[in-house]
Amino acid sequence: MKISQICQILDADTLCCKELADTQVYSACGSDMMSDVLAFVKDHGILLTGLVNPQTVRTAVMMDMKGIVFVRGKKPDAAVISLAEESGIVLLTTDYRMYTACGLLYTAGLYTDGSDKV
């Protein structure tokens, strides 16, 4: 699924790296606990979170993710947006809550085939 489609499904605004909207992502994860993302996530393309600190961007960089969706209408400050720009991480913000945002993407086909159990 292209990031532009994720943006459309979640009625999201793009905060940076609009030029990367055609990037394909193959799965996603939703978490506010970055250590869990680092521990359990495999080859996930996009992170959904309610946290807006720089560590969300750094975690995405470490995991080779392509983008972050901030849920519940959250928006990071300019320093975080600038860090994401430097790192080539697309930032989106949606008014949907975490559960709904994940559900919408899942039902639209953004999930990994087979078991996703840890």
Added chain:
Amino acid sequence: MSDALNMHYIVDGSDFTTAGEASTAVKMKLKKLGIAPDIVRKVAIAMYEAEINMVIHAGGGVADVSLESDKITIRLIDHGKGIPDVELAMREGYSTAPDAVRSLGFGAGMGLPNIKKYSDEMYIDTEVGKGTTVTLIINLQ
């Protein structure tokens, strides 16, 4: 590759928002050197968690990374309060991090287990009141 390539970083313990800068720099450097992506990811995650720990618990320190022909060694040295019970600290879910850190997405007791998971070898040398040195080895083969 005959000689080791060494990198040295100072980890600022006063600002949580900058935690991870050293790990990011190492990741970029290794990527540029053409190290395999799965190895780069292991190094990045293990060092990032260790760097975060150093900022949360020890007020910062230094990180030395050495790239040799067969392995990458990361040594993180701090002069913080030390770890009184390493076995307990290694347990998933055990944490002494303050709530403020948890609200930032860390401090859930996954740091050390994550570091171990992504390293081929891990050594912790710690003394209460003196500090901690964490040594991580990631094999290139």
